[in-house]
Amino acid sequence: MNSNGQNQRKQRILDAAISVFIEKGFEEASMREISSAAGLTTGAIYHHFKNKDELFYHAVKEAMYFAQKLSEKDESSNVKSNKDMLKEISNKVMERMSKVDEQRLLVLLIGYVISKGGTLSEVLKKDYNEIINKVADMYFYAFGIENEECKKILASILVAALDGVAMQYSLGVLKQEDQKFKDTFVDFFAQSIPAFMRNYTAEPVFESKLKE
Structure with a gap:
């Protein structure tokens, strides 16, 4: 996948993470739910973010x-x-x-x-x-x-x-x-x-x- 495709997939993950974190809160949100909302596998998320902490941080950073x-x-x-x-x-x-x-x-x-x-x-x-x-x-x-x-x-x-x-x-x-x-x-x-x-x-x- 080229860099543009990687960036688009990363953005999908961030958008999905924002929606799930808003609905569930940080503690209750799971990487599985976020991957489902993004239409990707959990492995695809871990390719870009090493854990939920990092994903949460980048999702808020992207938004605010x-x-x-x-x-x-x-x-x-x-x-x-x-x-x-x-x-x-x-x-x-x-x-x-x-x-x-x-x-x-x-x-x-x-x-x-x-x-x-x-x-x-x-x-x-x-x-x-x-x-x-x-x-x-x-x-x-x-x-x-x-x-x-x-x-x-x-x-x-x-x-x-x-x-x-x-x-x-x-x-x-x-x-x-x-x-x-x-x-x-x-x-x-x-x-x-x-x-x-x-x-x-x-x-x-x-x-x-x-x-x-």
């Missing part, structure tokens, strides 16, 4: 790690305008918040990883750092933030806010059908970051404020 699909360039490899960059960030954030059941899976994954620790914890930590760095780079293009420390802090705040939203959706504190909340969330970050940066235009000023 919005930063993976962010790009500062268009289809012609030209750097996008600030307006287009901001629009892309906003659209991806909105897309993530609109994934109803996957929000719960993300909360389950984080809780599971924290309780279990080990290799999976290190993998999740590494991925979070990559997400934050990617969002920080997008902030540079969208808002012109050149201060490395500043853009990483702002990126961390956005990612932390999204995880907090996922937790509140999971608990039922926030309702998925509340579009006004989603619009306000996106508008808040789009408007507050430029306003914040107007007060911290010089790097020494930003650094001195952090030390206060």
Whole structure:
């Protein structure tokens, strides 16, 4: 099977895993049920994922790690305008918040990883750092933030806010059908970051404020 076929089969497995984990939860879901939902043998799943832990992790990552699909360039490899960059960030954030059941899976994954620790914890930590760095780079293009420390802090705040939203959706504190909340969330970050940066235009000023 060529690489394209392998990728398609892997995607089938991930899609099936998401649906089974949503229905059964992590503990009750079995590799047999996931293979059946994917229309594949369990051996085919183990070819791509060594165990249920790894499959669960990658299924949630596929559904929720919005930063993976962010790009500062268009289809012609030209750097996008600030307006287009901001629009892309906003659209991806909105897309993530609109994934109803996957929000719960993300909360389950984080809780599971924290309780279990080990290799999976290190993998999740590494991925979070990559997400934050990617969002920080997008902030540079969208808002012109050149201060490395500043853009990483702002990126961390956005990612932390999204995880907090996922937790509140999971608990039922926030309702998925509340579009006004989603619009306000996106508008808040789009408007507050430029306003914040107007007060911290010089790097020494930003650094001195952090030390206060």
